[in-house]
Amino acid sequence: MNWMAWTLPTAIFFSTIGSIIVMMTVWEIKSPCIERKGFLPISTTRGDRLFIGLLSSAFLHLFTLGFTSVNIWLALIASVIWLLSLMRWG
Amino acid sequence: MNKVQNNKAWWLVLPVFLLVAFSAVIPLMTVVNYSVQDIFDQNNAYFVGLEWYQEVLSDPRLQDSLARQFMYSGTVLLIEVPLGICVALMMPTRGWTASLSLIVLALPLLIPWNVVGTIWQIFARSDIGLLGYVINNLGIDYNYTSNSVDAWATVLLMDVWHWTSLIALLCYSGLRAIPDAYYQAARIDRASSWAIFRFIQLPKLQGVLIIGVLLRFMDSFMIYTEPFVLTGGGPGNSTTFLSQTLTKMAIGQFDIGPAAAFSIIYFLIVLLVSWLFFTTITHLDKDKVKEQSHD
Amino acid sequence: MTRNKRIGIISYSAFVLLPIYWLINMSFKSNEEITGGLSLWPQDFTFANYQVIFTDPSWYNGYFNSVYYVVLNSIITLIVALPAAYAFSRYKFVGDKHLFFWLLTNRMAPPAVFLLPFFQLYSSVGLFDTHIAVALAHCLFSVPLAVWILEGFMSAVPREIDETAYIDGYSFGHFFIRLFLPLISSGIGVTVFFSFMFSWVELLLARTLTSVNAKPIAAIMTRTIGASGVDWGVLAAAGVLTIIPGILVIYFVRNHVAKGFALGRV
Numbered sequence: 001m002n003w004m005a006w007t008l009p010t011a012i013f014f015s016t017i018g019s020i021i022v023m024m025t026v027w028e029i030k031s032p033c034i035e036r037k038g039f040l041p042i043s044t045t046r047g048d049r050l051f052i053g054l055l056s057s058a059f060l061h062l063f064t065l066g067f068t069s070v071n072i073w074l075a076l077i078a079s080v081i082w083l084l085s086l087m088r089w090g
Numbered sequence: 091m092n093k094v095q096n097n098k099a100w101w102l103v104l105p106v107f108l109l110v111a112f113s114a115v116i117p118l119m120t121v122v123n124y125s126v127q128d129i130f131d132q133n134n135a136y137f138v139g140l141e142w143y144q145e146v147l148s149d150p151r152l153q154d155s156l157a158r159q160f161m162y163s164g165t166v167l168l169i170e171v172p173l174g175i176c177v178a179l180m181m182p183t184r185g186w187t188a189s190l191s192l193i194v195l196a197l198p199l200l201i202p203w204n205v206v207g208t209i210w211q212i213f214a215r216s217d218i219g220l221l222g223y224v225i226n227n228l229g230i231d232y233n234y235t236s237n238s239v240d241a242w243a244t245v246l247l248m249d250v251w252h253w254t255s256l257i258a259l260l261c262y263s264g265l266r267a268i269p270d271a272y273y274q275a276a277r278i279d280r281a282s283s284w285a286i287f288r289f290i291q292l293p294k295l296q297g298v299l300i301i302g303v304l305l306r307f308m309d310s311f312m313i314y315t316e317p318f319v320l321t322g323g324g325p326g327n328s329t330t331f332l333s334q335t336l337t338k339m340a341i342g343q344f345d346i347g348p349a350a351a352f353s354i355i356y357f358l359i360v361l362l363v364s365w366l367f368f369t370t371i372t373h374l375d376k377d378k379v380k381e382q383s384h385d
Numbered sequence: 386m387t388r389n390k391r392i393g394i395i396s397y398s399a400f401v402l403l404p405i406y407w408l409i410n411m412s413f414k415s416n417e418e419i420t421g422g423l424s425l426w427p428q429d430f431t432f433a434n435y436q437v438i439f440t441d442p443s444w445y446n447g448y449f450n451s452v453y454y455v456v457l458n459s460i461i462t463l464i465v466a467l468p469a470a471y472a473f474s475r476y477k478f479v480g481d482k483h484l485f486f487w488l489l490t491n492r493m494a495p496p497a498v499f500l501l502p503f504f505q506l507y508s509s510v511g512l513f514d515t516h517i518a519v520a521l522a523h524c525l526f527s528v529p530l531a532v533w534i535l536e537g538f539m540s541a542v543p544r545e546i547d548e549t550a551y552i553d554g555y556s557f558g559h560f561f562i563r564l565f566l567p568l569i570s571s572g573i574g575v576t577v578f579f580s581f582m583f584s585w586v587e588l589l590l591a592r593t594l595t596s597v598n599a600k601p602i603a604a605i606m607t608r609t610i611g612a613s614g615v616d617w618g619v620l621a622a623a624g625v626l627t628i629i630p631g632i633l634v635i636y637f638v639r640n641h642v643a644k645g646f647a648l649g650r651v
Contacts, residue, residue: 003505004116005123007137014119028479029097042369047483055365058358065140066147072140099476102468103484106528109465113525114491117502124501180393189639193632194398197405200631202586202603205624212411212621213404220407223423251404312495315588333497337589340501353498364493368486 017054024050038090049090053083118357124350142351152352154327155335162331163310166249170306171299173250174257179287181262192262195255207319210248214320234321238328241321245329248316253309257302264298265291297374304367311360332356405628411621419617434622447602448626450516451585454599457520459580462527463573470535471561475544485532492529496589499525504593516599522590527580534579538572571641578638585630602627 024047027033037043040052057079064075125142127135146152177195182188198206216222216233225232234244268290276286314333317323323330330338336356340349411419412434413427438444472478473485503522504513512518546568550560566573592604606623 003509004120005127005129005135007123007126009137010119010123010126013122025479042373045482047480051365051483055358055362059362062143062147062355062358065143093475093477095478096476097478099472099478099481102472105465106469106488106532107484109461109521109524110488110491110528113503113506113521114494114499116506117499120502120505121498177394177397180390180397182394191394191398192639193635194401196635197628197631198401200582200585200628200635202588202627204588204603204606205627208606208620208624209404209408212617213407218411218419218423218617220403220423251401255401308493312497314497333495333589336495336497337500340497346501349501356495357498360493360495361490364490365486368489372482
């Protein structure tokens with residue numbers, strides 16, 4: 001596994017993503033979700049909203065990093081708020 | 091079709107899941123790991139945080155090749171989609187000519203990509219190639235190895251030659267699925283051939299066209315081998331596309347960190363675009379199901 | 386109308402065939418003739434270029450290597466994709482749509498992104514420079530497409546057939562192999578065609594994952610560029626030989642190709 005060059009931050013990153021996916025799966029088995037329409041223009045399931053949230057957060061980080069001088073942690077906080085509101089009202 | 095809810099179906103998908111996870115997830119994680127470190131060799135790697143991302147995003151070389159890439163993919167789609175539809179409309183529908191034209195059209199798709207490059211290298215050179223020779227004899231100064239406009243045109247022409255068939259074959263199969271009754275009704279109404287195309291054929295082609303555009307966009311977005319063989323990315327950097335820049339960075343200069351950061355950005359763009367296409371396709375399918383249930 | 390169509394399709398076919406003809410033309414010429422001047426057909430017809438390839442093991446082994454991993458890739462693809470496609474076409478299960486999308490994104494992933502880790506991964510498990518490594522790497526692209534195509538074909542088979550078979554007391558395995566697979570045989574043909582196509586034409590991964598024993602023909606072709614310039618004749622002959630397997634495959638599936646290109650989706 002040496003060649004994979006793990007670091008602590010990336011390990012935390014992947015375990016967070018991994019545990020979110022596991023939790024979503026358990027939640028889905030316990031109470032299957034129904035597609036609904038929130039403020040997004042298309043009707044989505046929980047998983048769809050998670051994906052949209054993660055992908056848009058990634059782009060938000062890239063934008064902050066490349067084109068502004070704002071601290072990256074602010075982008076992270078903004079992403080978490082965005083992800084949660086997307087899950088709830090999206 | 092009504093599908094049955096059954097989580098045991100996971101057992102059937104498991105082999106695919108494991109296989110693809112082995113060759114996709116592990117490498118992807120590795121790329122992410124590389125992208126936050128400065129790597130000299132196996133045992134000397136230093137954590138640098140998101141520095142590479144910052145560097146890559148402001149690197150003019152990469153911005154150029156990204157812009158070039160979008161322009162290339164856009165041009166390719168603008169030429170190949172209309173041309174492919176035209177070719178599909180012209181293809182014979184029955185008899186041995188139909189089989190023959192299918193085989194001829196499919197031919198470029200089955201040639202290894204580096205051989206495609208070689209074919210055009212041989213075909214377009216001004217000294218030994220038919221195309222280059224003819225163009226030069228028409229009084230136009232053409233040399234794809236030294237003039238960047240010529241190089242662009244040649245790479246584009248090669249891509250059109252190589253991939254228009256895919257769009258054409260997709261549309262051809264879409265056209266075959268239209269029942270004869272539609273055409274008979276149009277004949278009774280004395281519909282012009284434009285009207286037939288606009289109101290009968292084009293709507294039926296929607297589904298296959300989206301697949302075609304998706305495949306073409308993605309494949310042109312990761313084009314590597316053909317221009318590498320044909321022009322080597324030159325003259326200058328005029329035909330150096332994303333994949334080539336990336337490969338040069340990772341293998342040529344061994345700048346693993348920046349190359350990995352760049353890979354992640356590349357992958358995110360691809361992910362976004364394929365998600366947009368996929369959502370469109372599934373929503374179209376859903377509308378179709380709704381329509382049918384109304385009938 | 387029909388006349389214009391015929392002219393149109395003939396001129397497009399000419400556009401497709403002309404560069405290929407030029408390659409074939411070159412392959413029967415000697416290098417002196419190629420660089421000496423332009424001629425529409427070989428003035429001095431020679432098989433020497435092909436002789437070089439057929440007598441040198443490092444050349445013809447390249448073909449065997451390529452064919453070997455392509456066949457291996459098609460077999461693996463079919464074995465894993467068939468049950469998965471059946472699951473996608475017949476059942477709803479947790480995460481099915483996301484799994485399907487995730488598979489497709491791998492078809493879209495640029496090989497250049499995976500180049501380095503692939504090399505490391507296959508080296509670390511001791512598969513570097515083996516045919517199976519290239520076959521597995523190509524599975525990343527062929528399996529998603531295969532699942533997509535097969536799912537389309539399978540969805541076209543009515544469910545009642547499955548149910549009747551179970552009522553008649555067939556086991557799943559017996560039903561799947563004896564009754565179901567023959568119904569989608571054209572889909573299987575098309576899937577093999579596509580796996581073949583994407584594995585045969587790919588070079589970047591195949592070249593990165595091999596050095597000597599499993600080196601594909603496409604990588605060997607770069608040898609023709611030597612100190613004294615390019616050996617155009619041999620290069621052309623090698624190119625012609627790589628086209629032939631493609632023609633054979635397309636000939637066998639020509640009747641199903643139209644449907645297959647729509648990924649079973651029309």
